[in-house]
Amino acid sequence: MVFSWQGDPGCRCLLLSLLLIPVWEAGSGQVRYSVPEEAKHGTFVGRIAQDLGLELAELVPRLFRLASKGRGDLLEVNLQNGILFVNSRIDREELCGRSAECSLHLEVIVDRPLQVFHVEVEVRDINDNPPVFLEKEQKLFISESRMTHSRFPLEGAWDADVGVNSLLTYKLSDSEYFMLDVNSKNEENKQVELVLRKSLDREEAPDHNLFLTATDQGKPELTGTVQLLVTVLDVNDNAPTFEQSEYEVKIFENSENGTTVIRLNASDRDEGANGEISYSFNSLVPPVITDQFRVDTNTGEIVTRGNLDFENTNLYKIRIDAMDRGHPPMVGHCTVLVKVLDKNDNVPHVALTSLSLPVREDAPFGTVIALISVSDSDSGVNGQVTCSLTPSVPFKLVSTFKNYYSLVLDSALDRESVPSYGVVVTARDGGSPPLSATASVWVEVADVNDNAPAFAQPEHTVFVRENNAPGRHICTLSARDPDAQENARVSYSLVERRVGERALSSYVSVHAESGRVFALQPLDHEELELLQFQVSARDAGVPPLGSNVTLQVFVLDENDNAPALLPGGAGELVPRSLGAGHVVAKVRAVDADSGYNAWLSYELLQPAAAAAGGARGPFRVGLYTGEISTTRALDEADAPRQRLLVLVKDHGEPALTATATVLLSLVESGLAPRASSRAPEGAAGAPTALLDVNVYLIVAICAVSSLLVLTLLLYVALRCAAPPGEGAARARAAGKPALVCASAVGSWSCSQQRRQRVCSGEGPPKTDLMAFSPSLPPCPGSTGAMEVPQASLDSSGKVGGFSLLFIHIFII
Incomplete structure (x- = not known):
């Protein structure tokens, strides 16, 4: 310091x-x-x-x-x-x-x-305030007839300090007529009196100028001085006197105006006008006294005229003068000490400070939410205040010091259940009757990211027709997060994975804010029958929380694939000796669609030339088998070369078609294989029995040569199936080769194969002649089966959810 x-x-x-x-x-x-x-x-x-x-x-x-x-x-x-x-x-x-x-x-x-x-x-306290007199000079009027040792009260000095610094001693300037007497009955009412030590003689000294000095006991000492102007009066030599020089009374605060405080009684030994007394406040009484009290000049009754407030002033010192009506008048003095008693008239005051709001819902027990201070201007039990909380809330009051409390968390919070609390603090004093005051605070509960976004159901199924427009809206996913603000702002994204050799994001996308799912490209039922993926919902909290939903998109088939003719020989040799009902050829076709869209039927558009007279043609085609068989026995009138045009049609809406041209050559019985009335048997399509043992050797040589040529043609056709530049991509997409077989009826196809282009070694690709063997079970190990690229497989090894079909190509 x-x-x-x-x-x-x-x-x-x-x-x-x-x-x-x-x-x-x-x-x-x-x-x-x-x-x-x-x-x-x-x-x-x-x-x-x-x-x-x-x-x-x-x-x-x-x-x-x-x-x-x-x-x-x-x-x-x-x-x-x-x-x-x-x-x-x-x-x-x-x-x-x-x-x-x-x-x-x-x-x-x-x-x-x-x-x-x-x-x-x-x-x-330090002694920084000197004693101060209210007036710079005090006037006293003293009759010359006053006896020695008469006392004249003086207004003492006032020192703003306290303790020893406010203890005053008084000293009077030298005078042969007067001396000073200080009567210290108590510190609140120290009587300073001027004592007449020698009889006055107005004719000798009508006026006396004295100086009264007040000195405190601080270190250093400080002083104050007032001039005393004493005027010597003549004639009236008896002043009124009170029964007591000091009176003490008590009165409750807030007493009604006009309440009697005390009735004073002064007496004067003089007679007549010199003994008539009137009462008044001393001229040195401060204005606060005259504002709060009045005195009846005739009776000496002091009554209240203002509201007494204990909290403002609890003690009044009233100086009363009793003056007679003599010439000159004489005055008697007394002091009335009025002590104001406290009543419970002040309600407690509640102050909320240092609010720590809002409160996080994961705040630990004992977290301080607010500081509360209470006060009461009353004294004693009237100023003793207790606090309580209403209504039932997860908080409590903890007393930290006298009239100071902390509002702390007492139980767990859950913003999703109760987002805010209204807390009322009630302060009640100990008076009778007690007075109370309330203060309210609204406690907001701050959100914590403790809830993950949740979908209404864990799995959604939608159906989309193939060949949709790019960017088509598939469905809208919605997840609800009960949190607030950023913790409840949900964004959606795909859970990326591979679909075959391609990324999932190349098929679909999801809008991050709305959850709308879009198809980025046309979907192909033949390529992908079921697209199953997950969409993730994440909130924007820290750390973020999320959940996933599974979306199953079934691609519905449309009749967008025409029947495709399988490659085969360009012509057949038919013995003229065949009778009715013999199968001479078969048209093979498949449809990449499924269901009714892949159900094929065959129709002969241009039958062979009929016999004269409008006879029907010699050949017909099976409606669902594609087998070309004779309708009657062949004769010499039939042209040696028959050109048949077969229409292949599916059952879609609208129906799609394809045509195949079948060339038949009618030969003599010795030059052609023997016809058979039943379908070929065996997965490899074994050749029919030879009509004549004599030509066995020739046919065997021709068969071996045809096998060699057909093998070369198939190799070239497979190499030409994909356009240049796509071969590598299709090879990667295909993976292992898969066999595609016809169904039991010979034309029902559930294959999801992409359409393949078959090229021969010379000229444009040919698809008009097909050899088809009905009712052949799948034989993946058969030597006559043709491998085609495998379609996109799902996780079960199936193409579009159906078993692979095998196409058997028979070598004639």
Whole structure:
């Protein structure tokens, strides 16, 4: 601390030794210090951070701050060293007036976590105020007939200091007529009287000028002086007198106007006009007395005229003069001490400070939400306040110091159940009847990302027709998150995976905000019958939470594939000796569609030339088998070369068709294989029995040669099936080769094969002649089966959900 002292060096050392020791106590969460008033800026008060158990490094991060009731700038804390010092001028008289005790109540608040400490700094009085008289001069009128030792009350001085600094001694200037007498009955009413020590003679000395000096007992001593103007009066030599020089009365505050305080009675030994008395307030009475009381001039009754407030002033000192009507008039004096008694007329005051809102729903028990201070201007039990909470809320009040509470969390919070609470703090005093006051605080519960977005169901199924337009909206997915704001803002995304050799994102996309799912390209039922994937919903919380939903997109078939003719021989040799009902050829076709769209039927558009007279043609085709058989026995009238045009049609809406041209050559029986009336048997399509053993050797040689040529043709056809540049891609997409077989009826196809282009070694690709063997079971190991590229497979090894069909090509 830094002090300036002008007094005795010994006293100065003693005072410095006392002031350099900060007075503090740590009990019930309170620290006490002491500082003299008028201390200079920067004067050391105490090591507040150390005394409160706080680390210097955490003062700034924890938002260490100082708050005080009233003047908040008198003291300050150095956040670098944790020292509490004087920041601005402290005037004890301005803060506490005449109160014997004067202290500053400080609230030290730190956050993270929130803590509050209570510090009281006692402001010690120094002798900085000299005694002051209300008037610069006091006039006294004294009759010359007054006896010696007569007493004349004087208005004493007033010192704003307290304690020893306000104890006054009085000294009168030298006078042969007067002396001073100070009667110290009590500190509240010290009587200063001028005593006549020698009879007055108006003719010798009509006036006397005296000086009254008041000196306090502070260090250093301070003085005040007032001039006493004594006028010597003649004639009336008896002044009125009261029964007591001092009266003490008690009255309750808030008494009605006109309530009688006391009735005074003064007497005068004189007779006539000199003995008639009138009462009045002394001229030196302050205005506050005349505002609150009035005195009846005739009866001496003092009554109230204003509202008495204990909290404002609890003691009044009234000086009454009793003046006779003599010439000159004489005056008697008395003092009335009016003590005001307290009543429970002030409701408690509730103040909510340092609100820490909103409160996170995952806040731990004991989290401080608000600081509450209560006060009551009444005294005694009337000023004792208790607090309670209503209604039933997950909070409680914890008393931290006298009339100070903390509102803390007492049970778990769930914003999704109760987003906010209305808390009412009720303060009730101990008076009779008790008075109460309330304060309300609305506690908002801050959201924590503790709920993941949830879909209404874990799986959704939608149906989409193939060949949809690119960008078509498939469906809208929606997930609900009960959290708030960013924690409830849901974004959607695909759970990426591979669909065959392609990424899922090449087929579909999902809008991140709306959850709308779109098809990015036309879907092909023949390529992909079921597209199953997951969509993820994530909120924007930290950390984000999410969930997935499975979406099954079934691609519905449309009749978008015409029947495709399988490659085969360009012509057949038919013996003229065949009778009716013999199968001579077969048209083979498949349809990449499924269901009714792949159900094929055959129709002969251009039958062979009929016999003269409108006879029907010699050949017909099976409606669902594609087998070309004779309708009658062949004769010489039939042309040697028959050109048949077969129409292949599916059952879609609208129906799609394809045509095949079959060339038949009629030969003599010895030059052609023997016809058979039943379908070929065997997966490899074994050749029919030879009609003549004599040509066996020739047919065998021809068969071996045809096998060699057909093998070469098939190789070339497979190489030409994909356009240049697509062969590698199709090879990668195909994977292992899969066989496709016809169904039991010979034309029903459930294959999801892409249409293949078959090329011969010379000229454009041919698809008009097909050899088909009905009712042949799948024989993946048969030597006559043709391998075609495998379609896109699902996880079960099926193409579009159906078993692979095998196409058997018979070598004639």
